[in-house]
Amino acid sequence: MKLLAEVIEQLARKKIVKDPDTILSLIPDNSIVAMSGFNMITAPEFLIERLYKLYIKTGHPKKLFLISDTFPGAPGRGLDRIAKMIYERKDEDFIDGTLFPYYGWSESLQKMVREEWFDAYAWSIGIMAYWFREVGSGRPGVLTKVGLYTTADPRFDGTAINEKGKKMRRVKVHLINIDGEEFLLYTAPKPQFALLRATTADEMGNLSLEDEAAYGTVLNIAQTIKAMPNKGVNIAQVLRIARYGSINPKDVEVPGPLVDYVVISPREYHWQSASFDYDPSVSGKIIPPLSRESLTQVELNHRKIIARRVMLELLELLKKYGRQVIVNLGVGIPATVADVAVEEEVQDLIVLTVESGTWGGKPLYGADFGASIGPFAILSVPDQFTMYEGGIIDAASLGFMQVDKYGNVNSFIMPSRLPGPGGFPAIAAGSPQIFFAGEFTAGDRVIEIHDGKLKIIKDGDIIKFVKEVYRVGCSGKILSRANKNALYITERAVFKKADEGIELLEIAPGIDLEKDILNKMEFKPIIIKEPKLMDQRIFYPRRMGIKEEAIEAIKR
Template identity: 70%
Template sequence: MSDSVVSLIARKKIVNDPDFVLSQIKDGDVVAISGFNEITSPDYLIERLYRLYLKTGHPRNLFIISDTFPGTPGRGLDSIAQMMYKRGDRDFIRGMLVAFYGWSETLQKMIKEEWFEAYAWSIGILAYWFREVGSGRPGVLTRVGLNTTADPRYDGTALNETAKERRTVKVQLLNIDGKEYLLYTAPKPKFALIRGSTADEIGNLSLEDEVAYGTVLNIAQATKAMPEKGTVIAQVLRVARFGTINPKSVVVPGPLVDYVVVAPREYHRQSHSFDYDPIVAGRVIPPADVMTAQMESGLDERKVVARRVALELARLVEKYGRPVVVNLGVGIPAMVGEVAMEEDIQDLVVLTVESGTWGGRPLYGPDFGVSIGAFAVLSVPDQFTMYEGGVIDAASLGFMQIDKYGNVNSFFTESKIPGPGGFPAIASGAPDIYYAGLFTAGRGTKYEVADGKLRIISDGNIVKFVNKVDKVGCSSKVMIENRKNVLYITERAVFRLTPEGLELIEVAPGVDLEKDVLAKMEFKPIMKREPELMDPRIFMPKKMGMKEELVKAIRV
């Protein structure tokens, strides 16, 4: 490509004034925004879009779709939601489809107060959807979500009454060769706001400073697909000369990008807690002492749960005689990574996270999606192929409620609507599932973990083991039909899924079965025999010695 042509393209694509390109978005348009929390979230474009609306009154009534959620508390879409709520501004957004609202308490309030129509799909379904729309297909055909709140016989992924009335986003039940499937459809995006690290003069995007690839390419593809080719706007940190980016490093080819906007550094963080760290970007694989730095060394009830999950993963290593590949969900499950590092079994229990990372130590909280020392990173659609297809060996996922049948509610209560995240697709595919969480919830909970025992000093006032969950995020019927091995692991008790319902199989040493377990449930679990005691090593401050046991189990 000649220098004159490159210069001509650059003058059109590389823009200094974001308002010039963002003003092309019209009232009522569908806008796709990349972002797995702060990972690949174009915070600068998001804020400038809202500032443009405040200044001109346009664009308004936007429908926003994201592969996960573009932002974290106080950043990205949450920052805009806070401004909207404070102003009482109901005109900027008419609808939203994302996978996870959990980092925005404000958006959750707005959903409950019917500010706009709100929907939530699994991360995997959304990532696939962008790829399918980019391929010219109508949506995602899958069995994920059957007999759950995603099923059109229930809520069809609608989170409020406004969504149930308008049904801009649809889920249809289909029968193919005697089997039920769900078809997920949504309006095709007309504009896309995506993010890369570097753009060259013709718009080729590389993501070398980012934590992961996310769904950036697929969002661009969906926007550019027929029947109406849309506009892709990319936020980057820098512009490079054409030809200086290695072709294999280009994630989004330049012809798919219409405009490039260079963002101030403060609007382009790698993750919630990281501005830039070469380790987080995967440019440097750190030594073990760096990977374990800042790990929580104390032993509390949350780590007790993570340790009990780790023991199950170790049993899988022993069963198969090889390393196992595992997914860790947000919350307590993500802490299993710290246990694996502490026990030095991370090479035998390979940890993956929905953002696309393999190996290393997954972080949690708003930094979920980052893995310190990951050895591989896939795009989100490719990662979810591993999950939904059951390529992985097991998954540990969080929960908000569990009922007597073993149904799991992972994303909806009267006070919170975090959304499903990656939960439905992972639970659908993983052959072994270990749901992990605290037995009760609420303020004032206090535990003491010492001398191989658990003592409950004061308990939470919110019962999580209920007769019927508020919303079904994962169906026990489907899990049983698919012959999954399912455990529900808490700090004081462990249950197993059976065709008859939930069976209590273990209790923690030091716990009173009647007072601390049965009295804090809305139903009586199946007890075929006296529950065993959980492994006392879980409740001791020293290491559990898992590596020595597992090395012997590996068959050469």
């Protein structure tokens, strides 16, 4: 026993590193570095910070190609904070390329991409997470139908999001034909180093994530690094060190032999999410009670009207199936559907999931998107996207920037904005029913709700229903081929995908069809019959009162 203890102590001395610079300096120039992170969830903020400071001090490592399962940061934190410093200092040598599903939290990084500092690419979160798992299994990449006839298709941009990316094609998407069916194969260079994050490491390097808001893709990234032919180095940031053998084996997310080095992070670089340090109801330690008295009614505005209209579609699904329904909520307005679910007390019947892996509870939004208060289950990101891409869920509500006359949706890129696809492409491809949710116009608007009617005081000057979208994130052709029920829900009108385009179904009370809808579109929608009025309950401050309808549907 004494000999074993000495060996463990010796291994711990090698793995647990006090000065991260000694380990980060092992990363050579021109390396491909993977970083875990779903926003601030599982983002190794301390390691990212120290890596860039090492570059400032020594000029190395430089020319790094960075890959992440989502984006390791949030506004002012993690990679965004570093990107701001890089942009201000004009350190063009630090980053040599990027492959991220999401760039939306970092204006500085988006500027660098648009200004062609390096080649940049964007995959769906699901494709990215699967890619880590596939490469870790020794396979060349991800084979899927996700992305066909969208900007990801190699017949178009092939996931490159700037001119350097289109020219270099360091990250590739291949069009494959199998028995007469088209598929896409996503490939990218294998990383040699990974910066990971966990909560606790024991003396052998076993990692647990008990205080994190989700599991993310941490294990799969670690597996990718250790896969053949070139086994790389995994560096993990943790809050604490435990005695070897003291972590429950079922709580070990990454086995110690996969972890080369462990660095203890100061608490300020290891927040659970963007706006808070730690909440046990987010990590799954407790599920807080939700009493009617504790429910805060969200102010009635045009965004809530959209969320309520989506909720009524989910109620119809619950009535149709007579059971709980499983739903994905995207970023932006769709995420606010969670507030409506809690307000109406139906969050246990309409089960809300988000890409990070959470099930149930109240999903948060903004920079905290991915964290949920009181989830009853949390999966890894690849396992969560199996639910989405495989159509195991019942429906999804996703945001949009533009919709065109063919029903194509642009969700992630404009000339002046580059948020990235996020989970959108894989969810849109797999979900049996999709409720696209967004504001009818963009820009400076004043919209009021009085006496159950919507009034446009000042409309936005940016048209969102256009003849042709800037980039295709979801193909109307694929929606029609799959015969999906797809609705486009706004505060003033509801459309559905039809074979010939999109059909106008409903308008809000108080809205003038010609002035407020048709004159604000670049094309004329299909109008077969006079549009119905949207459900009056949506436009009053009081609760819609759908709880009783939902319970009755389950009883039947």
